[in-house]
Amino acid sequence: MPSSGPTRTLSAISSRRLTRAARRRTGLGGRIGRTLDGILTEKANTVRWLGWGRRGTAGAAIPMALGFEGVTQRFGEVTALSEVTLAVKPGEIVALLGHSGCGKSTLLRLAAGVERPSEGRVLLDGRDVSDPGRFVEPEERGVGLVFQDYALFPHLTVAENVRFGLRGLNHASTEATAMRALDRVGLAGLAESYPHMLSGGEQQRVALARAVAPRPGVLLMDEPFSNLDRRLRDAVRDETAALLRETGATSIIVTHDPEDAMRIADRIVLMRAGRIVQSGTGEELYRRPAGLFAARFFCDFTEIAGRARGGQVDTPLGRFRAPGLADGAEAVVCIRPHAVRIVPKGYHLQGRIAARRFLGEVDHALVAVEGLDVPLAVRLALPPHLREGSDVGVDIAADEVLVFAAADT
Numbered sequence: 001m002p003s004s005g006p007t008r009t010l011s012a013i014s015s016r017r018l019t020r021a022a023r024r025r026t027g028l029g030g031r032i033g034r035t036l037d038g039i040l041t042e043k044a045n046t047v048r049w050l051g052w053g054r055r056g057t058a059g060a061a062i063p064m065a066l067g068f069e070g071v072t073q074r075f076g077e078v079t080a081l082s083e084v085t086l087a088v089k090p091g092e093i094v095a096l097l098g099h100s101g102c103g104k105s106t107l108l109r110l111a112a113g114v115e116r117p118s119e120g121r122v123l124l125d126g127r128d129v130s131d132p133g134r135f136v137e138p139e140e141r142g143v144g145l146v147f148q149d150y151a152l153f154p155h156l157t158v159a160e161n162v163r164f165g166l167r168g169l170n171h172a173s174t175e176a177t178a179m180r181a182l183d184r185v186g187l188a189g190l191a192e193s194y195p196h197m198l199s200g201g202e203q204q205r206v207a208l209a210r211a212v213a214p215r216p217g218v219l220l221m222d223e224p225f226s227n228l229d230r231r232l233r234d235a236v237r238d239e240t241a242a243l244l245r246e247t248g249a250t251s252i253i254v255t256h257d258p259e260d261a262m263r264i265a266d267r268i269v270l271m272r273a274g275r276i277v278q279s280g281t282g283e284e285l286y287r288r289p290a291g292l293f294a295a296r297f298f299c300d301f302t303e304i305a306g307r308a309r310g311g312q313v314d315t316p317l318g319r320f321r322a323p324g325l326a327d328g329a330e331a332v333v334c335i336r337p338h339a340v341r342i343v344p345k346g347y348h349l350q351g352r353i354a355a356r357r358f359l360g361e362v363d364h365a366l367v368a369v370e371g372l373d374v375p376l377a378v379r380l381a382l383p384p385h386l387r388e389g390s391d392v393g394v395d396i397a398a399d400e401v402l403v404f405a406a407a408d409t
Contacts, residue, residue: 006054007130063090063250064125064142064217066111071120073106073274080106082274083120093244093251095265097258097297103274108220111252112145124218144216144249148209148223152195158182159191162210177378180205181213184243201232208240212247219249225260237264258298262286270294273281292332292404301334302376305406313403316371322403330406337379341402342386347393351376358389362405369394 066088073081081103088094096104109115110122113129113136122130122142129136134344135237138159143262144165152161162178182188184203197204204224211219224240239266244251255261261268262282270277270285278290289295306313308325315333322331342365351367363382366375386392 008294021361023140061286062215062217063248065090065121065123066218066250066252067121067126068107068110069121069123071107071110071117071122073103073110073115073214080274081117083112084267084274084276086276086279086295088250091248093241093264093266095223095261095268096252096254096271097256097261098271099266100258102271104223104271105313106274107271107366108222108254111218112143112220113141119381120371142217144211144214144219146204146207146211146219146221146224148226149202150195152203152206152210154195157192157194158198158206159186160306161195161206162213163208165214167214174302177213178209184212185209185239199232200228201236204228204236205239206242212239212243212249213221215247216249219244219247219251219253221253221258225255225257240264251329258282270297289402292334293409295334295402295404299334299336300377301336301402302372302374304330304335305370306333316369317376318398319393319404320401324365325403332404332406333401334404335396336400336402337364337374337377339397340376340378340379341397342367342380342382343393343395344390345393348393349394351394353386353390353392353393356382356386367394 007224011031033079062240068084068086071084072079073082084103084107086094086107096107098104098201100213106115110117110130112308113122115132116132116135120130121128124136124141128134131143136391156164157183159175159178162181163174166174166177179188179191185208187202187205187209190198190202195206198206204227211221221240228236244264253260253264258268265282267279268282268285269279272293278285278294280288284293285294286298289298295301304315304317306315308322308329308331311322311325311326312319313322313331313333317333317335325331348370351369353365353366355366357364362379365378365382367378
């Protein structure tokens with residue numbers, strides 16, 4: 001539930017002061033609140049830069065290209081981002097994925113204009129919006145933002161929260177646009193409710209409706225699903241993905257959850273310590289991780305230490321290809337849980353079920369194999385008669401095994 005805030009009506013407080021109230025609540029600093037609406041007008045040549053697209057409907061956006069060129073961001077002695085270069089195509093949905101502190105939210109704030117880069121450039125449709133001499137303020141960028149805590153105004157109704165992001169329309173058009181946005185997220189029936197009357201999933205959808213109503217060219221979402229329970233999270237995430245594709249806005253979603261990233265994004269950008277580790281589709285990062293860090297991020301492995309010889313690594317489970325590793329190099333063989341098959345005992349690899357947990361559609365089991373210091377993690381549907389202590393045969397799908405240099409952590 002949102003925290004208490006100002007209790008005066010919208011008519012009693014200016015839009016700017018109300019925005020400041022929202023900014024204080026988020027704790028993100030800067031001018032985030034004002035990124036909810038805006039059109040950049042370049043008065044020098046009277047060319048109107050339509051970052052928000054044509055206004056007046058909650059229809060499709062006019063997507064913008066978003067780029068970062070050699071971006072470095074420092075906070076005192078701390079380097080949050082280091083020479084990051086990234087191009088996001090118009091209409092593309094990109095997930096910034098990584099552990100806390102990797103720089104993904106800092107990159108989002110730079111796109112919004114809340115932070116100014118220490119070095120490098122932020123581009124919108126090829127135009128530098130971060131140049132110190134021509135810095136484009138957040139409210140002028142045509143960028144929508146969905147906050148991690150949703151940042152709904154507690155004293156405004158759902159409809160009033162959505163209308164807050166709309167400008168330049170008469171009352172009837174504003175009302176119609178807000179209601180269309182609410183209808184798209186399935187909340188038209190709650191238009192007169194207040195945020196404290198809504199569930200977490202409903203609050204998230206109101207925040208999304210508010211962000212998409214002005215038809216932003218770029219939509220930024222900061223951990224939008226992290227406050228939701230698992231079942232609700234799945235439903236809201238799928239609804240959000242459908243809405244993003246319907247609106248067509250260029251979208252960046254910050255998350256620490258690889259499943260969120262894989263289910264919603266066209267492309268995943270994996271970050272670590274202020275740098276981009278790997279960029280590609282979810283399948284590319286899962287099947288062909290650039291290194292051990294990327295591999296671990298997407299799957300829990302059984303890791304077996306070994307040493308490369310002739311392009312292979314010998315283990316108690318067999319011999320696995322190790323392309324690119326020099327002879328004598330220390331290696332880590334990663335066995336994915338679904339790469340392990342349980343077969344009748346008598347197979348050349350013998351094992352014993354050390355633990356088994358029923359998870360519904362599959363079982364999670366640990367299988368002890370002679371010569372291994374740790375049991376193999378297995379994730380598959382096991383026959384009911386196999387219990388802890390049962391002797392089994394073990395087969396490994398070699399094409400599901402990854403081998404990395406031990407130094408590549």
